[in-house]
Amino acid sequence: MTQTAFLDSPHGAASIQSGTVAGERFLVLDSWRGICALLVALFHFPTASTISQSAFVGSSYLFVDFFFVLSGFVIASSYGWRLNQPREVARFAVVRFGRIYPLHFLMLAAFAGFELLRLMLPQVHGAGAAPFTGGFSLQSLLANLLLLQGVGFEDQLTWNAPSWSISAEFFAYLLFAGVVFTAGARAWVWFVAAAITAPLFLLGFSTHHMDVSFDFGFIRCLYGFSLGALLAWFQHDSIAGARQALARTGPLLSWTLAEIVMAAVIVLFVALAGDNDAGIAAPLVFALALFLFAHEGGWISVFLRTPLILTLGALSYSIYMVHIFVQARMINVASLVERKLGLGLVGDIVLRGEPATGFGAGWAGDVAILVMLLVTIGVSWITWRCVEMPAMAWFRRLSKRI
Template identity: 40%
Template structure:
């Protein structure tokens, strides 16, 4: 059983994160909702926990199944991650030949070659780097992969449902406690306490799935479902707009867990909209949208730097927004930059459709094929074979 409406949510969340990272002097960049849209990473974590426990809780009966689970998850996230890193390396190589107009020297700072190792090993969100490196949004992929490992160990170690639920509550509480106690920016933490942020969201999603199971067949009526969905949607908009980077942001996984629970029943008109083909396509492309948008932004920023040197006038401005100084692309008025933002989103979606087809799917198929071949090559009776 799939949850197509939640897939639709995944696509919308990816676009919101992509819009959050675009720093241009447009109208949307000033909106509290856009400036708080980094919180949709926590929606991803909650949704991932919900979907993963739904798909795998009955399939992790032993070490072989756990290994297969981790190999499949690796095949899901790593091929595209590696491909985007390769594209960033190509971009830095081009910058090395374009001169000072392209900004800092190539392969320095966030793009140091040494950081490629931690990125390729998916450990760059575990405190091994002192700054964001290469494809910045990929920190969450690093954190989540190690939460997958935690999930697999948990289901190998504990068999009784009550013990599993207690452990999931404890892990969610541990993640929340570490983030609350140690993060200087509340839930807006990544390369330092990103694992614990993901732990909080992921196991909140697992708990929400258990609640969904407990409700069982007691479905909402269409009228009640419509009201619940409208309330959930309004709550998301208000919360994201208000939370920003303040202490309220710490409640994001809890709110998003309730939203996931509401939309898992697919009972209202918003669900019917999210189940339509355009939103399903966005959902399918959501991982690509999340992973490639920073690359598109890097191309736009470097192109603007080069253009700035050619035209001989500033194409960036600095603005104080929310108490912080933002460096924004600004080669036209706010309306022109609004159109630029729309073009950016269309470019991200178009590129994501391509990477989904030509990188994600083949990458998954290749890794899953290796898994199948390794199983066929394994001896039927390992104990007898060893003897």
């Protein structure tokens, strides 16, 4: 995530580049991405525990909007000045495709493999729908392979359900590249238009507030992505200068207090706004948080730059993409153990007012959450090392041949 000049910026390319450090990353924002990925995983994990039933975790689907805002900020910071030639647009598309698709394909293969296992082995069939039906149909598999599952082609969440967001985000990448290539320095006008019209559209047409995915997920993505791009478009200079000044002085009390207040605002907002139209303001809240934490000026930022939290940031995409598969297999394994030993690990529960199959209350639910998080992080480390990193390197090499 670099801070670089933009095409025909009113500040001038030289002035912006002189205020940055080449190759500098927003490390704290990386860490926030990892934390948000774990919170989305918690949201999806069905247990009757106090943690799962809390208002905050129950509305943590909103942290997907943090990903959209951060992606707009990062992409605009890195590419806003570079997409002025067709070959640069092509390189951009290749690199972004290589960033998201290999792991997406691997997880589709994992889900399809399990459906085949259900088809062949009655003991793992379960009491659910027949293999390759419903959200796991072959038609939906094709839509997922074409990255169409989050742009209105499906009528339900399918296969690796969270992947709707990478479908929406990939087409947001392409739209961003087309707008910048066509409009140049005036591209920001289009981002403003999207940031205004998208929330109005959701207010007018969404029946689930901000909790839209396969239906209006692309609109939701454009909303957050455009806000992040605007933040980068107009504030990269001020952030770069402030970061350099703060790097010399070290963490300040005023910035620490601001970070504490911002973290509290996020927790309260998510807990209170997830089940009503106020949640449509989530990208605005996250854009403000992104602006604050991009400065890395307080002691919370210092904590977020520790190696453990930075590792979570590096694993964030893998965490997001593998957690549903890990959770589903945990329930499968617990169900088999329960049938053999009668331990009562899983059963019918009510989660946020809806019937579900999951882990029980008390220690069973809390232990299951801990195990889920540890296993998800472990699997994510493997996919990050063995899939994400090699794929990114290969697609970067491919893009340089264009």
